Amino acid sequence: MTALLLIIAVLAGCTYHAGARPASSAPPSPPPVGADLRSGRSDPVADPLYPGRGNADLDVLHYDLVLGWVPGTKLLTGAATLTVRAVRPVTALTLDFGHWYTVDAASVNGTTGTATLSPADKITVPATLAADATATLVVRYHGQPHEIRMPSSRPDATEGLGLRAERNGEAWTMQEPYGAFTWYPVNDIPSDKARYDLHVTVPAGWSAVAGGEFAGQAHGPAGDTFTWHGSYPQASYLTTLAIGHYARIDETGPHGVPVTIWTRSGTDDEIVEPLRQIPQMLGWLESRFGRYPFQSAGVVSVASTSAMETQEMVTLGGLIAQGAANRAAYLQEVILHELSHQWFGDAATPTDWRALWLNEGFATWIQFQWEIEHNRLTRKDWMASALKQDGDLRRRSGPPGAPHADAFAEPNVYTSAALLLQAIYDRIGDTAFLELLRDWAQQHRDANVDRAQFTAFVNQHTGQDLTTLINAWLDSPTTPPASLGGK
Numbered sequence: 001m002t003a004l005l006l007i008i009a010v011l012a013g014c015t016y017h018a019g020a021r022p023a024s025s026a027p028p029s030p031p032p033v034g035a036d037l038r039s040g041r042s043d044p045v046a047d048p049l050y051p052g053r054g055n056a057d058l059d060v061l062h063y064d065l066v067l068g069w070v071p072g073t074k075l076l077t078g079a080a081t082l083t084v085r086a087v088r089p090v091t092a093l094t095l096d097f098g099h100w101y102t103v104d105a106a107s108v109n110g111t112t113g114t115a116t117l118s119p120a121d122k123i124t125v126p127a128t129l130a131a132d133a134t135a136t137l138v139v140r141y142h143g144q145p146h147e148i149r150m151p152s153s154r155p156d157a158t159e160g161l162g163l164r165a166e167r168n169g170e171a172w173t174m175q176e177p178y179g180a181f182t183w184y185p186v187n188d189i190p191s192d193k194a195r196y197d198l199h200v201t202v203p204a205g206w207s208a209v210a211g212g213e214f215a216g217q218a219h220g221p222a223g224d225t226f227t228w229h230g231s232y233p234q235a236s237y238l239t240t241l242a243i244g245h246y247a248r249i250d251e252t253g254p255h256g257v258p259v260t261i262w263t264r265s266g267t268d269d270e271i272v273e274p275l276r277q278i279p280q281m282l283g284w285l286e287s288r289f290g291r292y293p294f295q296s297a298g299v300v301s302v303a304s305t306s307a308m309e310t311q312e313m314v315t316l317g318g319l320i321a322q323g324a325a326n327r328a329a330y331l332q333e334v335i336l337h338e339l340s341h342q343w344f345g346d347a348a349t350p351t352d353w354r355a356l357w358l359n360e361g362f363a364t365w366i367q368f369q370w371e372i373e374h375n376r377l378t379r380k381d382w383m384a385s386a387l388k389q390d391g392d393l394r395r396r397s398g399p400p401g402a403p404h405a406d407a408f409a410e411p412n413v414y415t416s417a418a419l420l421l422q423a424i425y426d427r428i429g430d431t432a433f434l435e436l437l438r439d440w441a442q443q444h445r446d447a448n449v450d451r452a453q454f455t456a457f458v459n460q461h462t463g464q465d466l467t468t469l470i471n472a473w474l475d476s477p478t479t480p481p482a483s484l485g486g487k
Contacts, residue, residue: 071169361417
């Protein structure tokens with residue numbers, strides 16, 4: 001996710017040496033069809049920052065969502081088929097789902113069940129499962145989506161989270177750290193990654209854009225159905241849905257990766273041109289961090305003031321560049337930031353929200369390397385501004401390794417975490433640091449990651465014990481001393 005405060009600020013970094021480094025891994029191949037469900041297996045854990053979301057007793061392997069949207073009435077209809085594994089013995093399937101919907105039918109393994117919705121936005125269907133047993137849950141529902149409050153003071157937090165319906169009938173999502181439950185039943189925690197297939201029917205002339213590979217558009221009496229297939233498991237906060245009037249642009253990324261760009265009707269060329277540079281940006285990222293981790297890439301524009309690294313299809317706010325002196329350059333930087341998340345956050349996803357710095361610190365550091373390399377920023381300004389902000393960010397929102405629950409995705413997990421990476425860079429040097437980031441991304445593809453894993457990986461990769469340095473930058477309520485980085 002892009003933080004508006006972060007974009008305004010000048011953060012720290014250093015210049016890459018000239019010359020691209022070769023990609024370190026073979027291109028990823030999607031799992032065979034028969035392995036789709038197995039590849040969605042996770043080890044869910046309760047989230048300590050937002051314990052009201054998710055259910056660590058369940059592991060959703062696959063979501064098949066058949067949705068319909070009526071723009072005039074903002075009516076969403078859905079048939080959600082979930083393949084669910086019991087992590088421990090359970091007597092009911094309890095998931096996150098908006099209490100404002102009407103459940104028309106529910107079944108488990110083909111047997112009709114009674115679904116109960118609670119004001120805490122939970123749906124419960126009785127089902128007795130032994131540990132590691134699986135079941136197929138089908139929920140049919142309808143209603144109008146509602147947004148929920150974002151636990152943050154970010155300026156874009158006023159938009160709310162989840163599926164947002166606009167007055168003109170368009171709809172779009174932003175849902176980090178949660179909010180997928182505003183449009184389908186879901187285990188809404190980052191540690192439960194699953195496979196996704198979406199089939200969305202909209203009136204003729206409208207489009208429905210989601211993450212994953214575009215599998216086609218079919219015409220029918222009810223409208224046009226757009227089908228999307230996620231090539232790899234993903235966390236629920238990385239799903240996206242955008243419905244509106246769109247123009248589609250097809251580009252080709254490195255190694256033939258299809259890139260689809262979906263722009264809202266009336267989008268001007270000044271915004272389209274940076275979007276068409278996505279293949280070059282992917283090439284720049286690949287040269288440093290290894291092969292792009294998915295089978296497709298793209299961006300969809302929406303009427304938001306923010307942007308989100310939704311997997312295989314970045315969600316880009318159409319208003320995000322308002323007021324920027326150079327809109328094209330600004331959008332390039334935002335897009336580069338979100339694309340870098342495909343490696344750091346999407347392929348390697350935090351186990352819980354205390355580790356958001358593993359997403360945003362990395363994307364921030366990478367974004368500003370891009371700016372430095374393109375002569376938009378200097379190392380001196382990067383460091384001066386970041387260090388000047390760091391102490392106040394820690395005081396207001398918590399250190400990056402222990403952020404306040406009501407300060408989600410505020411600049412502490414961007415700026416302060418980027419300073420941690422810069423401190424490691426200063427300790428081990430350019431070549432070793434970029435190799436570390438590349439190997440981290442490639443060796444943790446499709447996994448959930450946490451602080452302990454990162455610390456152990458850094459120590460093993462560098463042959464040094466950097467635990468004290470890492471802990472100081474993640475935990476200190478004040479800026480660590482110069483001896484721990486930040487030259």
